[in-house]
Amino acid sequence: MSMSHDIRNRIAKRAAKEIKDGMIVNLGIGIPSLVPNHLPHDVYVMFHAENGILGMGKSPEKGEEDPTLCNAGGFPVTIVPGASYFDSATAFGMIRSGYLDITILGGLEVSEKGDLANWIVPGKRVPGIGGAMELAKKAKKVIVVMNHCNKKGEPKILKTCTLPITAKACVSMIITDMAVIEVTDKGLLLKEVMAPFTAEEVTLKTDAPLMISEEITTVT
Amino acid sequence: MFRIQDGCTIMFGGFGGIGNPPTVINGILEKGVNDLTLIGNDSGFPDIGIGRLVSQGRASRLIVSHIGSNPVAGQLMMEGKMKVEFSPQGTLAERIRAGGVGLGGILTDIGLDSMVEEGKQKVTVNGREYLLESALTADIAIVYAKKADTFGNLIYETSARNTNPLVAMAGRYTIAEVEEIVEVGELDPEMIVTPGIYVDLVVQSSGVDWKWAWE
Numbered sequence: 001m002s003m004s005h006d007i008r009n010r011i012a013k014r015a016a017k018e019i020k021d022g023m024i025v026n027l028g029i030g031i032p033s034l035v036p037n038h039l040p041h042d043v044y045v046m047f048h049a050e051n052g053i054l055g056m057g058k059s060p061e062k063g064e065e066d067p068t069l070c071n072a073g074g075f076p077v078t079i080v081p082g083a084s085y086f087d088s089a090t091a092f093g094m095i096r097s098g099y100l101d102i103t104i105l106g107g108l109e110v111s112e113k114g115d116l117a118n119w120i121v122p123g124k125r126v127p128g129i130g131g132a133m134e135l136a137k138k139a140k141k142v143i144v145v146m147n148h149c150n151k152k153g154e155p156k157i158l159k160t161c162t163l164p165i166t167a168k169a170c171v172s173m174i175i176t177d178m179a180v181i182e183v184t185d186k187g188l189l190l191k192e193v194m195a196p197f198t199a200e201e202v203t204l205k206t207d208a209p210l211m212i213s214e215e216i217t218t219v220t
Numbered sequence: 221m222f223r224i225q226d227g228c229t230i231m232f233g234g235f236g237g238i239g240n241p242p243t244v245i246n247g248i249l250e251k252g253v254n255d256l257t258l259i260g261n262d263s264g265f266p267d268i269g270i271g272r273l274v275s276q277g278r279a280s281r282l283i284v285s286h287i288g289s290n291p292v293a294g295q296l297m298m299e300g301k302m303k304v305e306f307s308p309q310g311t312l313a314e315r316i317r318a319g320g321v322g323l324g325g326i327l328t329d330i331g332l333d334s335m336v337e338e339g340k341q342k343v344t345v346n347g348r349e350y351l352l353e354s355a356l357t358a359d360i361a362i363v364y365a366k367k368a369d370t371f372g373n374l375i376y377e378t379s380a381r382n383t384n385p386l387v388a389m390a391g392r393y394t395i396a397e398v399e400e401i402v403e404v405g406e407l408d409p410e411m412i413v414t415p416g417i418y419v420d421l422v423v424q425s426s427g428v429d430w431k432w433a434w435e
Contacts, residue, residue: 092310
């Protein structure tokens with residue numbers, strides 16, 4: 001993803017505001033992994049990893065890494081008091097049974113109904129599904145963080161996904177470099193714009209119809 | 221190693237290389253077998269863990285949840301040199317577990333309304349629809365653990381546990397590579413994760429001989 005460090009952190013910082021004290025949270029790789037850096041110190045969260053950890057802590061200091069203790073992306077982590085280890089079947093059992101309050105995932109396309117596509121571009125890029133289907137379908141709140149447009153400048157928020165979907169009607173909120181959009185029963189609601197963009201610019205770069213919130217704010 | 225032959229199915233424990241058994245994988249590479257079917261969470265990285273078997277072209281088929289961290293796997297798939305069957309990660313874990321505990325398959329709603337449901341039977345239970353996902357077993361299962369006793373009881377280390385306890389149960393012949401082998405009676409029975417009946421051979425690990433992606 002060709003996006004500046006500042007913009008990636010701005011998206012992560014906004015996503016962090018959705019996480020409340022006491023939640024069980026799973027973060028995807030990429031921008032989602034930056035979210036913990038933006039959590040206030042008094043917010044106590046149990047971070048879940050698909051490879052079998054509940055209670056991941058900060059990244060270890062350089063030289064302090066334990067090569068067996070890693071997140072689902074394969075990067076070294078630490079644990080917090082109260083953490084536990086378990087096998088991958090149990091890790092996914094927790095997801096399917098609905099214990100996850102929030103998951104923050106990357107996305108290729110999101111539809112106006114909240115369908116998510118993020119696992120395959122047929123014939124081009126086939127990284128595979130990983131744990132995305134379980135997380136997207138079963139977490140209580142699914143937040144997608146991504147570029148507002150693809151590399152060609154085309155909208156990624158569409159009336160209908162063109163790529164094979166990961167899960168139907170699963171996304172609650174989309175946070176991009178341009179906007180914060182909520183998926184509601186009536187359609188997509190533009191709630192915040194990321195400065196310096198305007199609501200008009202966001203609407204122009206969004207394929208699906210956008211309702212504009214009466215209390216729209218600007219994230220600076 | 222005489223059990224590992226061309227064309228056999230090998231199930232491996234590990235997740236992103238962590239918990240793949242390095243010494244056994246190197247042994248399979250040195251033996252020079254081909255046309256393997258590999259079943260496990262992912263295809264590792266090109267020079268890490270199970271990824272070595274994939275990037276050296278030893279596998280003709282993979283059953284995994286993703287290959288994103290191993291570009292060579294993607295290339296072999298696109299060139300038609302290797303078949304890849306993708307299973308959602310949690311479904312794959314349960315298919316392996318089902319194979320290990322004597323079940324024929326599992327019912328799950330994960331994958332309904334997506335490409336994953338293609339060619340699979342749908343079953344309705346109490347008014348809810350599920351996909352029937354078949355169980356997986358293998359000729360050989362290879363796992364990594366922290367400690368084994370001489371009966372084959374295993375305990376694991378932090379997140380290197382991942383799929384290993386599931387894979388250990390699903391092999392018709394299970395090889396456990398471990399950091400330390402102790403006498404029976406030395407492991408606390410309360411701490412044992414994999415009971416020794418599932419393990420046929422214990423191998424002393426020579427340790428990891430690759431650099432991790434983050435190093």
